[in-house]
Amino acid sequence: MNAKQAAAHKAVQYIKDGMIVGLGTGSTAYWAIQYLGERVKQGMQITAVATSDQTERLALQCGIKISDMDAVDHIDIDIDGADEIDHRLNLIKGGGGALLREKIVAAGSKTFIVIADESKMVKILGQFPLPVEIIPFGWQHTSRRLALLGCQTAMRQKEAGPFKTDNGNYILDCRFGSISDPAVLQQQINSIPGVVENGLFVKMASAVVVGYSDGTVKEFS
Ligand code: 5RP
Numbered sequence: 001m002n003a004k005q006a007a008a009h010k011a012v013q014y015i016k017d018g019m020i021v022g023l024g025t026g027s028t029a030y031w032a033i034q035y036l037g038e039r040v041k042q043g044m045q046i047t048a049v050a051t052s053d054q055t056e057r058l059a060l061q062c063g064i065k066i067s068d069m070d071a072v073d074h075i076d077i078d079i080d081g082a083d084e085i086d087h088r089l090n091l092i093k094g095g096g097g098a099l100l101r102e103k104i105v106a107a108g109s110k111t112f113i114v115i116a117d118e119s120k121m122v123k124i125l126g127q128f129p130l131p132v133e134i135i136p137f138g139w140q141h142t143s144r145r146l147a148l149l150g151c152q153t154a155m156r157q158k159e160a161g162p163f164k165t166d167n168g169n170y171i172l173d174c175r176f177g178s179i180s181d182p183a184v185l186q187q188q189i190n191s192i193p194g195v196v197e198n199g200l201f202v203k204m205a206s207a208v209v210v211g212y213s214d215g216t217v218k219e220f221s
Pocket of ligand 1: 024025026027028029080081082083092093094095096097098099102
């Protein structure tokens with residue numbers, strides 16, 4: 001079992017029969033969905049909500065039925081990956097472009113468990129370019145306003161053109177280098193017209209399960 005598998009395997013043990021479960025997006029969440037699928041095949045009854053179209057397709061392949069977010073009034077547990085995690089359990093997310101739905105699902109969850117390999121743990125957030133989801137209309141204006149906050153922005157690309165999120169928006173990857181106050185920065189970013197949401201998840205994680213290359217895990221909360 002590699003580091004991502006070990007973290008995912010441990011986190012899935014927190015899922016109990018009858019729970020409403022948020023399913024994250026990315027290569028670590030992939031393993032959580034696989035392990036949960038095995039338990040569902042063994043008879044576990046759960047309701048699941050997906051944070052992306054990609055995760056929905058994967059979950060269905062694993063035999064996990066997906067409910068609409070609005071068909072549930074809360075989520076018991078959400079399991080998702082992260083791109084960076086600091087010692088206060090603040091996160092950068094959105095490397096896979098699913099940050100908006102990921103944040104809505106995490107915010108609606110009683111327990112939000114982050115799974116990651118050890119490479120994601122950092123002293124200070126910001127080496128990983130912060131993904132910001134923006135409306136296509138006037139995106140260059142939005143980009144210039146974001147740059148005034150002290151970052152270099154880059155339009156995320158896919159094949160011939162801009163990457164489009166599941167919500168039909170663009171992503172600007174914003175290179176800050178280091179983010180000294182994530183709580184302030186997330187408010188500054190979200191107050192710019194054209195910004196839909198940013199990938200800073202501040203004080204949202206209930207626990208982080210970190211996997212190591214020898215297959216062991218450590219939990220932080
Ligand atoms: C997707 C995300 C992912 O959780 C994040 O990018 C981590 O992905 P991985 O587990 O593949 O490293 O935020 O939008």
